[in-house]
Amino acid sequence: MNGDWLLRGRDGRLSVYLPTDEALRCRAERSPGGPWTAAHRVGGEQKLHPSPAVGQGGDAYAHLVSWRPTVSGEAGLVHSTHFRPRLAALDWAPIGHPDKKGPRTGTPAVAxxxxxRAHVFVRNSGGGVSMVAQKEKGGWDPWRDLKGRDVQGELAAVTGEPGRVEVYAAVPGGLLHWRQEEAGAEPGLEEAMEAPVRPDTLRALATSADGTTLFYTDESGDLCAWRPGTKPVTLLPSAGPGPVSAVRCELDGHDCTLLAQRSASGRVAFAAYPTEQESAGAxxxxxxPALxxxxxxxLAVDEDGRVVAATVSPSTGQLLLTRRKEEQGLALEAWREL
Known part of the structure; x- marks a missing residue:
């Protein structure tokens, strides 16, 4: 999934979203820290294409977006809201296509x-980025072309601490960054930066009152951090392929950014450092186990403030979870299968 598929809901329960070839399923804690429900289908019986997206607002509601097949050779995007993990999500509702109609153009992202209000971003057939946003009183605004060209791989959408939406994209030899100047405004292309970025490795995180940080892997295999308006910083060698997961959390009284990634050995690798202080090292x-x-x-933080990590393998269906122990450092409980 594009986005954080492990979430803490409004009621404190954790939930996970698990895509299959034709549907999106959800599992949730029956009570915070307690046993989990069986997987159930989200949004009704509509058939979906793989690679959905999930985003979460300050109200802790989950917004889900996916492509669904329409007529032969074409597809359209659909949206659902999940208010609480153990309640049924709203049925999938169509929100259109960035080019009005046609085949899938790219994996969506949502913030x-x-x-x-959900803001849905997706690459369009011209190679740029298009967006559609919910209206404040219901319904959806028209699709907007945010421009850009030669966009590659998955987008990284994020909401900054003031509640303004941002999106990042990889292009050949560089990165693009769009940002809202005020609530409800169309995100503008703020910056284009040259960088040897690998597509499909982008992950964005709100890291300060007025800034977000983009994590990506460069062509040499290093994990880099970039805040628009500054130069990117090489953090450490990437543990493995694909994007990292990232969360802000408190570790031993310090505001830290925790990263996790499936390593080349198959195990989960963790790295933490003081938030926005990449020079401290990680x-x-x-x-x-090997996955x-x-x-x-x-990654997520539960209602007790403890870091939680989960892994899922689409090929095996195996879902594993661990929590931080109540002690100094980043000691984790034994991984358990749900």
Whole structure:
């Protein structure tokens, strides 16, 4: 999934979203820290294409977006809202196509502003980025072409702490960054930066009152951090392929950014450093069993403030979870299968 598929809901329960070939399924804690429900289908019985996206607003509601087949050879985007993990999500509702109609153009990304309005981003057939946003009183605005060209791989959408929506994209030899100047405004192309970025490795995180940080892997295999308006910083060698998962959390009284990635050995690698202080350095520590090559990792913070990590393998369906122990450092409980 594009986005954080491990979420803490409004009621404190954790949930996970698990895509299949034709549907999106959800599992949730029956009570915070307690046993989990069986997987159930989200949004009704509509058939979906793989690679959905998820975003979460300050109200902790989950916004889900996916492509669905329409007529032969074509597809359209659909949206659902999931208010609480153990409640049924709204049925999938169509939100259109960036080119009015046609085949899938790219994996969508979704971010939610301070007013709880979902903003859906997707590459269009011209190679740029298009967006559609919810209206404040229901319904959707028209699709907007945000421009750009030669966009590659998945987009990284994020909501900054003031509630303004941003999106990042990889292009050959560089990165593009769009940002809202005010709530409800169309995100403008703020910056284009030259960087040897690998597509499909982007992950963005709100890291200060007025800034977000983009993590990406460069062509040499290093994991880099970039805040628009500054130069990118090489953080450490990437533990493995694909994007990292990232979360802000408190570790031993310090505001830290925690990163996780499936390593080349197959295990989950963790690295933490003081938020926005990349010069402090970071290093990987591996945990858990070796995982299949298609396994992905997600991070969240539970209602007790403890870091939670989960992994899922689409090929095996295996879902594993661990929590931070109540002690100094980043000691984790034994991984358990849900």
């Amino acid at each position: 939610v502003d301070a007013e709880g 290093w990987w520590t591996e945990s858990g 299949p090559a298609d396994a992905t990792v997600a």
